[in-house]
Amino acid sequence: MTKEQLIRExxxxxxxxxxxxxxxxxxxxxxxxxxxxxxxLVYGRELNEALLNVLKELGVTLIYVTEEDE
Numbered sequence: 001m002t003k004e005q006l007i008r009e010x011x012x013x014x015x016x017x018x019x020x021x022x023x024x025x026x027x028x029x030x031x032x033x034x035x036x037x038x039x040x041l042v043y044g045r046e047l048n049e050a051l052l053n054v055l056k057e058l059g060v061t062l063i064y065v066t067e068e069d070e
Contacts, residue, residue: 001050003057009047018042018051025058037064 001009003022010018018041024030033055035041040048052062 001046003054006047006050006054010051015042021051022054022058025055025060028059030055030060032061032063034063034065036066 007019007022010022021030021033021041041051042048056062
């Protein structure tokens with residue numbers, strides 16, 4: 001899924017918070033993101049992988065934590 005396709009799908013689903021993450025990554029305001037790998041950011045494996053890939057392409061470092069760490 002391209003970045004444009006991902007943005008369109010997020011817009012259609014009303015996922016403004018995820019769109020803001022992409023915008024913050026584009027402007028350099030988001031450099032690191034902590035998340036629990038087993039949970040991800042959004043529901044749906046394909047959409048979640050696409051979002052994480054776009055964030056990585058934009059230079060965001062993903063830091064995976066365990067559920068016990070949180």
